[in-house]
Amino acid sequence: MQQTLQTRVLKKTRLSERVVGLTLGLQNGAEFPVWEPGAHIELELAVSKGEPLYRHYSLCGQQANSREWQIAVLREDSGRGGSAYIHDVLQEGDALAVSPPKNHFPFAADKKCFFIAGGIGITPIVPMVQAAAAAGLDWHLLYLARNAADFIFLQELQQVDGARITTHASNQDGLFDLEAALKALDEHTTVYSCGPQALLNALESYQQEQADIAWQLVLERFSVQADPGLLQGKSFTVTLQKSGKSVVVASDESILAALKREGIRVKCSCQNGTCGTCETVVISGQPEHRDFVLSPQERQLNETMMICVSRAVSAELVLDL
Ligand code: FES
Structure with missing residues (x-):
């Protein structure tokens, strides 16, 4: 990892049954480098005595807080042990080496934003929503999850502007009609989405199949099926x-x-x-x-x-x- 930052876990909180939040601070108490919405950091996890595991998590706290970084980690039972280590082993006070922020999901604030978050895909979207609100943009958040209990950060988001947020939990609300939501978008809109592969594939297919679509689509994938x-x-x-x-x-x-x-x-x-x-x-x-x-x-x-x-x-x- 280049230019590793030596941090400490300041706080570990449970955000939902399967998600924990970590607040990190630099060990020397200094300020973190600046970051932009959509950015992620890479954690170096000493899971065993061998090679460390590297895992990426989106920064999801307040950009203005330069002494604390926040991430949220979903426990992935079929994963290779990185998230389980964070959930079960990593404690408040522990040292943690992380990379400076990188951004492959840049948010270019423009007129209208339609954010679509699926489950843990809300993490890079949170600072985007805050940035869109701060810039006075016309934004809407569609927040999809399997269970209502999986909606992390919902209170914080509703404090930004609850009237601009639609939540849909498929276990109680059934299947969401994504096409109907997309049909209503105009050419001034940029759609930012992060979530499971099926959701992102559906968005991409819809955009490719409709010849007359003029809105932009910006995606962040955090997993794909092995091919x-x-x-x-x-x-x-x-x-x-x-x-x-x-x-x-x-x-x-x-x-x-x-x-x-x-x-x-x-x-x-x-x-x-x-x-x-x-x-x-x-x-x-x-x-x-x-x-x-x-x-x-x-x-x-x-x-x-x-x-x-x-x-x-x-x-x-x-x-x-
Ligand atoms: S190891 Fe993740 S992109 Fe190559």
Whole structure:
């Protein structure tokens, strides 16, 4: 982790049955770097004696509070132990190394915003709502969850402007009619959404299928279903600029796996192209981006790539490793 910040857990609170909130402060009491709505930080979790686990969580507190950062962590029972460690082991007072904020879900305040949050996907949306309200924008939040008890931060959001918030808990309200909500949007609207894959896929499909849609869609994915096809393609060579070493990436393996096979360690987390931990600078060659992190503009620039899923169009890639 570059430029690691040494923090301490100031507060650990239960936000719902499956979500805990952490408030972090710098160990030296200094101010945190500034961050923008949509930003996340990477936690370095010493889950075992081996390699640490890296996990990403959106900053969801007040931007103006420069001495405290807040995150919310959903317990993922089928995960690899990162969230369970935070829930069961990490305590108030514990030291925690985190990265400076990164933002792959930028909020560009404009005229109208329609926020759609699914479950824990509310976390990056909270500061966006606050920013939209502070800027006097015309905004609305659609907050979806399975159970009413899963609505975290609802009180804080309602204090911003409860009349602009629609909540829908599917266990009591049934299926939400997403199409009807989207049909009502005009061309001045930007839709910001974070939530489960099914919700984001539905939004993307709707936008692609309706030829006359003029509103913008900005998504943040925090998980995707494993797709073995994502790792396949033609074989190519990766040359590591710093060591001069070259590694052939087979047609059915990722760059990350090929490097591991050769004993070269690169920091990674999700391994499905959603978190950004393995983002690597491209020195030369043309990547074939298969991640869910980079924006279309960033993809065109080809300055970095996610080596857990992305491959190469060119026969060789030179990476800053
Ligand atoms: S490890 Fe998460 S994007 Fe590559």
